[in-house]
Amino acid sequence: MNxxxxxxxxYEQMVRDRRHLHQHPEVGMDLPETCSYIxxxxxxxxxxxxxxxxxxxxxxxxxxxxxxxxxxxDMDALPMRxxxxxxxxxxxxxxxxxxxxxxxxxxxxxxxxxxxxxxELNGTVKFMFQPGEEVLSGARSMIEAxxxxxxxxxxxxxxxxxxxxxxxxxxxxxxxxxxxxxxxVIRVEGRGGHxxxxxxxxxxxNIGVHIHLALQELLSREADPAELVVLTFGKFQGxxxxxxxxxxxxxxxxxxxxxxxxxxxxxxxxxxxxxxTAEAFRGRAQVTDLCSTCxxxxxxxxxxxxxxxxxxxxxxxxxxxxxxxxxEDFAEIAARVPSTFFVVGGGTAQDGCGVSLHNPKIRFREExxxxxxxxxxxxxxxxxxxx
Numbered sequence: 001m002n003x004x005x006x007x008x009x010x011y012e013q014m015v016r017d018r019r020h021l022h023q024h025p026e027v028g029m030d031l032p033e034t035c036s037y038i039x040x041x042x043x044x045x046x047x048x049x050x051x052x053x054x055x056x057x058x059x060x061x062x063x064x065x066x067x068x069x070x071x072x073x074d075m076d077a078l079p080m081r082x083x084x085x086x087x088x089x090x091x092x093x094x095x096x097x098x099x100x101x102x103x104x105x106x107x108x109x110x111x112x113x114x115x116x117x118x119x120e121l122n123g124t125v126k127f128m129f130q131p132g133e134e135v136l137s138g139a140r141s142m143i144e145a146x147x148x149x150x151x152x153x154x155x156x157x158x159x160x161x162x163x164x165x166x167x168x169x170x171x172x173x174x175x176x177x178x179x180x181x182x183x184x185v186i187r188v189e190g191r192g193g194h195x196x197x198x199x200x201x202x203x204x205x206n207i208g209v210h211i212h213l214a215l216q217e218l219l220s221r222e223a224d225p226a227e228l229v230v231l232t233f234g235k236f237q238g239x240x241x242x243x244x245x246x247x248x249x250x251x252x253x254x255x256x257x258x259x260x261x262x263x264x265x266x267x268x269x270x271x272x273x274x275x276x277t278a279e280a281f282r283g284r285a286q287v288t289d290l291c292s293t294c295x296x297x298x299x300x301x302x303x304x305x306x307x308x309x310x311x312x313x314x315x316x317x318x319x320x321x322x323x324x325x326x327x328e329d330f331a332e333i334a335a336r337v338p339s340t341f342f343v344v345g346g347g348t349a350q351d352g353c354g355v356s357l358h359n360p361k362i363r364f365r366e367e368x369x370x371x372x373x374x375x376x377x378x379x380x381x382x383x384x385x386x387x
Contacts, residue, residue: 003113003381004313007374010109014369017041018105019088025077025101027094029054029132029141034075034104038129041108045115053145054131054138059124060114066123067387069380070147070156070337072330073107074100074133083360097362099161099346102369104129106159106344109373114380123384124151132329136181136291139332148336154387155302156339157379158330159372163353165345167365170317170375172342174303178296179228179256180263181327182289186211186274188238190283192247202282204249205238211277211285212236212251218269223262230256230325231266256325258295296331299338302383306340309382315375317342342379344372 001009026034031054038056042049049058055075059068082095090096107127114125128147132138147153162171188211190204212233223229231253238249255270257263271287278285303319310317333339347353347365355362 002313003378004315004370004374006113006116007109007370007377010112010373011370014105014109014373015366017108018101018366018369021101021104022096023088023090025090025092025094025096027077027079028135029137031075031131038075038104038108042111045112047111047115052147053142055142056129057127057147058111059126059151060111060118060121061124062118062121063123066121066384067154068124068126068151069383070126070128070153070333071107071110071376071380072128072130072156072158072333073103074130074138075104076100076131076134076138078134078358080360084363086363095360097360098134098357099364100133102161102346102364102372103159106369106372107376109369110376113373113377121381121384123387125380125384126151126153136183136293136327136329139329143332143336153337155383156333156337157306157376158328158333158339158341159376160328160341160343161346161364161368162343163346163356163362163364164348167345167347167351167368168316168371169345170315170342170371171320172303172307172317172340173320173322174298174300176258176295176297177323177341178328178331179230179258179325180260180293180295180331182255182263182267182292184253184255184270185288185290186251186285187288188249188251188278188283188285190247193245195243195245198245201245203245204247204283207278207281207283207285208236208238208249208251210281211274214273214277215270218266222269223266227262228258228323228325229262229266256327258323260294293327293329294331294335296328296341297334298340302338303340305383305386306379308386309378310375312382313374313378315371315378317375342375344368344375
């Protein structure tokens with residue numbers, strides 16, 4: 001059997017894995033139940049998994065002196081209530097509305113597929129089950145803990161579910177495929193006082209309004225109109241009473257771009273504008289980059305090699321040119337080793353899967369697990385075969 005046929009035979013087990021993970025979501029960097037489940041499942045397969053950087057890793061080796069190819073899945077959920085109506089829906093205050101339970105189940109399936117055919121591998125496949133993708137910290141944490149070494153990783157691949165695309169259909173791109181993201185917190189300090197005596201205060205809300213307006217000029221006057229740049233502030237908080245000027249205010253938002261030089265320039269200018277605007281109104285402002293990731297850059301040679309494996313399997317993986325303004329912290333891996341990334345169709349509106357990622361009502365066709373597992377395994381095997 002090829003990898004796709006073998007993945008079809010694993011379908012029921014992958015569904016069990018996915019539903020267990022879906023019913024027991026965890027958020028952020030600390031995923032004790034999820035990691036314990038992954039460790040147990042890998043051990044059942046004959047692996048010797050270990051905890052690393054908040055996640056789990058394991059390896060399977062065919063040819064001992066061959067190269068090393070890394071496969072990554074993210075495991076964390078989002079802090080929101082699920083409204084899917086599924087019988088195995090999360091009953092917690094968090095939910096897998098971004099499909100990370102699907103990613104993890106697919107990679108567990110790929111681990112079984114590659115374990116069953118280990119003798120055929122022209123090298124080593126390393127598995128990376130990571131926490132904290134939604135907070136853009138998990139990949140970096142595992143990198144700092146050594147995921148790219150012992151053994152040294154030569155190339156890597158990640159994946160993501162995509163809604164409103166038929167199950168069985170997927171895609172990949174080359175070059176920059178997703179935006180960087182910087183989660184910015186701007187804390188404005190003034191001097192509080194009674195609203196009837198504004199002359200004795202320094203109003204941080206007024207300063208914050210001027211900062212917000214000034215930052216919009218960065219997009220219209222300091223960014224090339226041909227460049228995609230998104231600067232969004234979704235949080236502006238200050239004050240507790242209508243007749244009191246508070247002593248501080250906070251703005252919180254995100255900067256996204258495809259260009260790293262432009263990203264660096266804008267971050268420097270944001271800091272300058274915030275500092276100088278606050279000083280102009282007798283206050284102070286401090287900018288903190290709470291969490292961040294660079295843009296996701298796909299290596300063309302790695303993508304082409306992996307695609308040969310998909311073609312041999314008969315997988316319907318289309319090469320597309322679209323970029324997404326969303327971010328993906330697999331970019332931290334791709335910034336360090338040649339990498340590729342693919343998306344897996346999760347079902348259409350006709351399948352009951354017609355809402356976007358991060359929507360509390362989102363559903364995925366579980367048949368997608370078959371294609372994702374086969375794509376992970378066959379892509380890794382082919383890359384090793386060609387190198």
